[in-house]
Amino acid sequence: MEGFLCFLAVAGPIGIFAWQLVETRRAVATTVVDTPLNPNEAARVAQEAFTGPRAVLWTSTAGPGTINMRRRGIHRGITMSITIRPRENGGSEVSMWASETVVYLGMLVNFAGVVNRRKNAIGRAMIAGVPA
Known part of the structure; x- marks a missing residue:
């Protein structure tokens, strides 16, 4: 039993660290979604x-995207940028990424999971053509 608890004491933090590292990499990577919506839509x-309720947690900010939203939090949070470009055959190409981050331990970004969930919700809404 002591061996199992020792294993959990070592493997647990390593697992959490690995999970956060993957979340960070996904947040800073650019997610591109093709949508049938025109750029304004x-x-x-x-x-x-x-x-809605998220408005309390997000605020508009300056940045490299068409839409730039900063997550309120410790140490200025994380900025999510969204660029929308028209496609030649109609519709739009939507690119989303974390443009400004606060890095911990040289590799972990705060609120990376929050950005990933917003990217997924926006991507689903773009494909369906309805609000996220």
Whole structure:
């Protein structure tokens, strides 16, 4: 029994660290979604992903994207940028990434999971053509 508890004491923190590392890599990577929505509709859908109860946690900020939202939190949070470009055959291409981060231990980003969940919700909404 002591061996199992010792294993958990070592493997648990390593597992959590690995999980956070994967979340960080996904947050800073650019996610691209092709949507049938025109750029104005796509911008509206993306902006609506930060309204309602989430508006308390997210604020508009300057950044490299068409839409830039900063997560309120310790040490300025994380900034999620979204760029929307029209496609030649109609619709839009939506690119999402974490453009400004606070890095811990040289590799972990705060609120990476929050950005990943927003990216997934916006991606689903873009494909369906409805608010996130």
